Amino acid sequence: MLSTFLPPPTQQINSKIARRAGVDLYVLRLDLMHPWVNGNKWFKLKYNLLEAKQNNFTTLLTFGGAYSNHIYATAAASNLFGFCSIAAIRGEERLPLNPTLHFAVQQGMQLVYFDRERYQQRNTTALQEYLRQSFGEVFMIPEGGSNLNGVRGCTEIASEATDFNCICVACGTGTTLAGIALSLRKEQRVLGFPVLKNGAFLAPEINNLVENYFACGLPTPPDSPASWDLICDYHGGGYAKVNDELLLFSQQFRQEHDIPLDYVYTAKMFYGVMDLLQQGFFHKGDRLLLIHTGGLQGNLGIEKRLKKVLS
Ligand SMILES: Cc1ncc(COP(=O)(O)O)c(C=O)c1O
Numbered sequence: 001m002l003s004t005f006l007p008p009p010t011q012q013i014n015s016k017i018a019r020r021a022g023v024d025l026y027v028l029r030l031d032l033m034h035p036w037v038n039g040n041k042w043f044k045l046k047y048n049l050l051e052a053k054q055n056n057f058t059t060l061l062t063f064g065g066a067y068s069n070h071i072y073a074t075a076a077a078s079n080l081f082g083f084c085s086i087a088a089i090r091g092e093e094r095l096p097l098n099p100t101l102h103f104a105v106q107q108g109m110q111l112v113y114f115d116r117e118r119y120q121q122r123n124t125t126a127l128q129e130y131l132r133q134s135f136g137e138v139f140m141i142p143e144g145g146s147n148l149n150g151v152r153g154c155t156e157i158a159s160e161a162t163d164f165n166c167i168c169v170a171c172g173t174g175t176t177l178a179g180i181a182l183s184l185r186k187e188q189r190v191l192g193f194p195v196l197k198n199g200a201f202l203a204p205e206i207n208n209l210v211e212n213y214f215a216c217g218l219p220t221p222p223d224s225p226a227s228w229d230l231i232c233d234y235h236g237g238g239y240a241k242v243n244d245e246l247l248l249f250s251q252q253f254r255q256e257h258d259i260p261l262d263y264v265y266t267a268k269m270f271y272g273v274m275d276l277l278q279q280g281f282f283h284k285g286d287r288l289l290l291i292h293t294g295g296l297q298g299n300l301g302i303e304k305r306l307k308k309v310l311s
Helices: 016-021 039-054 069-080 099-106 116-120 125-135 148-154 175-182 199-215 244-257 266-279 297-305
Strands: 010-012 024-029 059-064 084-090 109-114 139-141 166-171 189-194 227-230 287-292
Touching: 016 266, 039 059, 039 069, 039 139, 039 148, 039 175, 059 069, 059 125, 069 084, 069 099, 069 109, 069 297, 084 116, 099 109, 099 297, 109 116, 148 175, 148 199, 166 175, 166 266, 175 189, 175 199, 175 227, 189 199, 189 266, 199 227, 244 266, 266 287
Parallel strands: 024 287, 059 084, 059 139, 084 109, 166 189, 166 287, 189 227
Antiparallel strands: 010 024
16 A cells, blocks of 8 residues: 555755755655645654554544644545544534545545534543543544654655755644654754744744654664754744735746645745745755645635635
8 A cells, every 4th residue: 555655756946046045955745645645744644554553443533623634634544544534623513514624524534523622622631531432442643643653754754865954844833843853964954934923832842752752762863863943934924824925926936846835834934945045044055955745735725715816
């Protein structure tokens, strides 16, 4: 079954802005690995699915918002690898289902809805016990696949990117950044672009993820982690907020480079990198690898909302 996943291509971005700055710009296209289970989502799911299989679970249960890339990918991966799947969705049921949830149901996922207050309790023993009593022995994957298995999978994203001195990635929880930093050498640098406002709050959480990973004794290269920083100025108004500038940027970028970007994550990071290049933030001779973390399914819902701006 793993043969249905393509190795992600690394593609050069032929950009005037990068050339002027003397910087080599490349993108790692995780979005092309599989039509449905792609991006960082696949890496975060991989070891969760393995652990579930090894422990003979037949059903996966996870959590997410109504437009979640994680719900979409988990539904498809469950179907692909022979698991039943259940998702606890934040908020009330809205019919007709949006494209993300419609797809999830088509893949066989059962949806249950939790109001925001209840959803907040998703990581408590009490709520998890309730879910086990309701649905039996289920293998639970946290929201976004953001656990130790998730970090472990993400150590495989850029481990071969040894000839790049700077890796750029969009951040929601920072799990992907943590995995990437753990797989690289100290002299390499990872720049995270939080898509939430005031993203600096992620720094101690990423430190925790890295420390927990070391504590559990999983292998890392001898001189890891890479140094990492958060660039918090490109959230574009906050999580899932899309302004006209970002829309225009994404459309022009696609026209120029034939690379579609998702508005919630990757477009904000690419926008940030292009802006920093213009500001002279990077050095001549830098080799940048931008991680395309997928998430394109989410554009359907957003484009539906933004039809007017796009027309
Ligand atoms: C497409 C996409 N890119 C980036 C991220 C950010 O990942 P993380 O939460 O690991 O920081 C997410 C969320 O998982 C995502 O769906």
